[in-house]
Amino acid sequence: MEGFSLRVVLADDHPGMIAGVRHGLSSAVTIQLTGTAGNSTELFRILDTGCCDVLVSDYSMPGNEHGDGIALFSLIQRRYPSVKLVVLTMLDNPAVLSALRSQGISCVVSKADAVNYLIPAIHAAATGGTYYSPSVEKSMRMRDMDRRTPELLSKRELEVLRLYASGLTVNEIAERVSRSKKTISTQKARAMQKLGIERDVDLLRYAMENGIVASSSQPGAAVDDAPED
Structure with missing residues (x-):
């Protein structure tokens, strides 16, 4: 559709990454980069202006006022429910990726992959779809295929x-x-x-x-069962 444009905000604490993504997205006529942020405090100031359809955010950024990772994404989903999320990350750990999926975030691009994978990821997020860049897809596939160990901890x-x-x-x-x-x-x-x-x-x-322990918590009481060994 002529004139169609997605307003995208980019959050990453590395200026070089922001520059690279800005250049990579410049070829997409349906994407308009409306703001960039180097930490969560700057990010929320931008999101408060209502200029974002899709947020492309690094997973790990300086904490600042609103933290990072799952805690940050959860807060964004609650405060800005209309904003769609694409996570841009170096982390391809299956547990982290599964945590993102459990949070309802289904568009993830690895920084190890070419930046142009962000373009289909942004469009997928905007339409409620799913998109994993090749490195992320490989990690997720290996996770899903390996059923030899139980999923739950004792x-x-x-x-x-x-x-x-x-x-x-x-x-x-x-x-x-x-x-x-x-x-x-x-x-x-x-x-x-x-x-x-x-x-x-x-x-x-x-x-x-995943809420197993808070970052500022103190060790708690042990489980009330019989000792082993």
Whole structure:
């Protein structure tokens, strides 16, 4: 349709990335870049003006007033329900991608892929569709195909994850819940395997973003069941 244009806002804390995306989107006659933000505080000031149909946002940005990641996207969905989301990220961890999907965000583009993949992603988001760039699609497909491990954590695995993310070491968790260090290490490793997580930093982020533990929380009480080992 002649004159049709989607108003797009871009949020990323790397000026070089913003410049690259701006150039990549310039060839799309149906996309109008109406604003850019380097953090969540700047982003909300722009969104408050009502000039955005589709937001393209980095997953990890400086916290500022409204944070980043799942917490930021959830707030945007509540405060600006008409704004559609495209997540632009370097994170291709299956747990993070699954968390995005659970949040109702189905248009994700990896920074490892060419910037022009943002164009179909923006159009898909605007129409309520689904779009994953090649790297993201591969990661999601591998996640969906691997059904050998259970999706849910056991009660004890979840508690180990919560205590670990609260700041306790494996030794401290073992003492708190009256289990051996070996048992705690095994339960932590099993939880990471089920979630498709390889690095401790991603495990901590997963715990905070999925409400298992708050970023400012203190270790809580152990589960009330009989000790192992």
